Amino acid sequence: MCSNNDYVSEEEIWVFYKDREEWADVTPVPQDDGPHAVVRIAYTDAFSDVYDYFRAVVASGEMSERALELTEDAINMNAANYTVWQYRRKILKHLGSDLEKELAFCREMIEMNPKNYQVWHHRRVIVEWLGDPSKELRLTEMIFSQDAKNYHAWEHRQWVLRTFKLFDGELEYVNRLIEEDVRNNSAWNQRHFTITQTTGFTPEVIEREIEYVKAAIEKVVGNESPWSYLRGVVQHCDGGMNSIGNLEDWCRKMYDGGERSPHLLTFIVDLMEDKMERDLELRPAILKHCLEICDSLASEHDQIRKEYWRYIGRNLSHRFGA
Template sequence: MGSTAKTEDTPRQAPAEDQDDGQDGSSDGEAWVLYRDRKEWADVTPVPQDDGPNAVVKIAYTDGYSDVYDYLRAVVKKGELSERALYLTEDAINMNAANYTVWQYRRKILKNLASNLEQELNFCREMIEMNPKNYQVWHHRRVIVEWLGDGTKELRLTEIIFSQDAKNYHAWEHRQWALRTFKLFEGELDYVDRLLEEDVRNNSAWNQRHFAITQTTGFTAEVIQREVGYTKAAIAKVADNESPWSYLRGVVQHCEGPLGGVGELGAWCQTLHDDGQRSSHLLTFMLDLMEDQMERQPDERPSLLKRCIEMCESLATEHDKIRREYWRYIERNLSHRFGA
């Protein structure tokens, strides 16, 4: 490849952001030479961008950018799948990593040349660290990994990205794909544990915990009890933390019996409530438990409905005022469903 890529083992240093010296695509300190001034490209006639006769907003591309993409269009037009065309796509990607056409053509060249895909992984790694939220870069990485049939490096790569941004959606999606495709789930819950120890509010890690269990053991009765205990411990650390409450709701939805009976959730929630830890998350969860109880125990409906109405009012006027009208709607809905 045209880049000097790092290995997959350690984070690389981010490159300099600015290239104000007119070098455009040069990242190694060498003076940038326009393609039209390169002897090895003299046989190619560049194809300028055609914006039509009445361009509404004409983009002021730099001379270097226009030069690279004019030659890229020429290469694509004639279907050249050569080593020099591969280098050209690298320059084009460095200038605009979001151009999906360039990535697609690069893959076509790689396949035609039977290129070293491990080296391509290194190049892709550099691009990901420079463009961690660029869908095209992640998609390219996935395709190369599929061609290699080995996803073992993807866990380490995503861990590096999470150390910079623990909630990078593209990295989480890529990690889940690699885990599922190559059956790499061993140790995944331990990794999630470490993330949650570092930041119990990491909603992405909570989501990953649910994903890992769903894809492996499933939510058996034993797993549900374990996860309820795990989540209660996390809530005890930070009671006003939406993430574990959402996770807890997801766990108990797998129950076959009364939700409040799992790990004595009803009694536990009531204790928190009586101790004054009345976050909107606790009250919302208690509403869910009481709604489930009203559906299962018709005789208890009058007293439970009264409590639900009081709790909706508390949410509307004190704990979640911004959604006041929503809680008034929930109050009316419950009264309609469970009232006498």
């Protein structure tokens, strides 16, 4: 089979379905865009030929080996066509086809179309039919080596982990990804997912994760990903954001040392807001400092969101200034 580019560049050697003896019994069904198509797409002759015969096969309900091969040609020309994938699955099930062979085909399609939803969905269905996820984690790792933030690959991996309970070693794998690139927000998200699906955020886990993320932040304070993860971890603290990990002192040490990352300042605002909700006596002094930080974010450190920080300042004054 040829790739889509091959069809275009080698169309002169393409044998049209209309010229194939084994398809002589089928009458192709041309695409009907209506009499007043707004934008008529300039399909290649080979593309039109394949899809004219595909429409004919669907119309007749034919489910045969030749129809399966036809869907492969159609997918090579347009891997995003949901109808072709759906009909291919009907044929596979009807024929009782070799699903291991189908997995190999699907991997080829994923390697050529790694951000195509339909390819990944088809893969999931085949894995479900087989009940065998043994190749899936390695496949996603291969995709991540090319694109560490491929959303479809991460979604597939999470589905496999959750469905087949394959979490052993997942946290260690995520550790490696974060060590390779501490800015990999997908890996930080996967860390949260893995803990949520396994141990949960117990006090012991929260303390461990706070120390882990603090070390990551200290390497690159201006990296938003671990700050977002830290915020997600402390949300599980029943006693408030500063009840575990002594985050207030940690942030103050960086602030007093001259660090003015907007991510640090934003987190300090969150800490102070949480503290004002719990400490009425110190509220006036905390509010004063909090408003000073909001003003510095608006005027200097996060000017692109200055109106947002002005709004936050007004909101905090209204809630805690009385």
